[in-house]
Amino acid sequence: MGSFLEYLQKQYDDLLQLAWEHALVTIISVGIGAVIALTVGILVWNKPVSRAGAVAITGAILTIPSFALLGLLIPAFGLGWTPTVIALVLYSLLPITRNTVVGMREVDPAILEAGTGLGMSPWTVTMRVQLPLAWPVILTGIRVSAQLIIGIAAIAAYVLGPGLGEVIFSGLSRLGSANALNQAIAGTVGVIILALIFDAAFVLVRRLTTSRGLRA
């Protein structure tokens, strides 16, 4: 324990820098993924075949082992941020797509009919009635996706990607030598703390963006 704290003291700046990169790559990837997944979800939620296809494809992507996907991206995109972000965006899609579709479908059709009957255009019904009502479910999907990506981002160290993965990998590959265990533990704990911070942030976002009329 003593050596761990010593290690932390010495490497504090570096660890913080890596943690910041880890958070940033997560935010960017989930952000891009959310835009794509939301758009797809809004387009296919009421078309059974397309909907099933979108969920199936994004789900299939998730089954590709991250090592393999990252490795396959190297020839085309090299190392570092680019293959990392591409892979993370692909992995982020399923939870958000599925929750968007589910959230949109769960909105009471009578409410949508009321909107249409009052003279709202289809676009207005979708954007001003359906999406706000589906939002809590969609936001949960984004939150789950973020949790997933924080974990997978650690593996990006395999392609020299950003974040705490580098520290974990370094430690694990040199186990037995000085500070190796400290590195591995520090990196892992760092990822866990990041995950908790993100989760807390999502709780705040949910409170701020959900209408008071919807809170149970």
Place this chain on the structure above:
Amino acid sequence: MPDTSPAGSAHGASIELIDLTKQYEGAAEPAVDKVSMSIPPGELVVFVGPSGCGKTTTMKMINRIIEPTSGQILIDGQDAMSLDPVELRRGIGYVIQQIGLFPHMTIGENVAVVPRLLGWDKKRTAARVDELLDIVSLDPSSFRDRYPRQLSGGQQQRVGVARALAADPPVMLMDEPFGATDPITRERLQNEFLRLQNEIRKTIIFVTHDFEEALKMGDRIAVLREQSHIAQFATPDQILADPADEYVSSFVGEGAALKRLGLVSVGTAPLQSWGEDASGLPSIPSDVTLREALGVLVGAGSDRVVVRGPDGPIGVLTMATVTSMLEGAGDGDC
């Protein structure tokens, strides 16, 4: 659509349905088969019939929530099919069975939807919202900023009606609007709405499966069979006195005479003058129906009853008068 004044004095538009039909793909028979009817401005027409007869489908074709397969809909002479459906609907009030208030908006925002869609400025909209909440007996300052989930079913239904009335449309479509409440609340809502309609006189199509409600609410009733074929389209009294066929009779049931008496207020009946010899008789207020008067007569075992006005007795109603009110319309298989 006619321009409306903020005070809400615009009257209804006429509605003409010509061979209106809805055929769903793959179905053997049309859901609605060539419905034709003519509704003058300001009339409240009730569509009544069993589930599945197409009454709601017919109503929903008027604002093109369901697109007609063929036929014409003329609103104030204008072909509804030639208008942009979104524009059309902003000129038609729409109240559905499930109410459908927007849970994420306040009551005020819900009621303000159509005015905002029409581009009314905030001041005018806010004033109109308060006016409407008042009309449906909800105190604006208490309810304006609440959310639907905080309201009871009856209150939500009132908001639904207010929301439909917001832009003062000349036409209203109402699908079992008071259905989702208990009988006591429903009766109160019906009475309040009748009082309101008396002032605003919009053209209203009101769908219900409840024949009693139809009798109470309608200026005219369209009794519909399957595929919305019209069995009879007439005033409540005409239907009760002279049902067109057995199908209509089955709605009327056995109590036609009593129901007809329920349509007439004591105040409109000829009364004998009140004298000293009437002091021992039972009495009733003048705003009850002949049916209730009959109940008092039979219950008290009397053939006369005193009718009270706001300042005292105004006359005496006799049993003979009550029964004679039934003559004059149809043979009465009462």
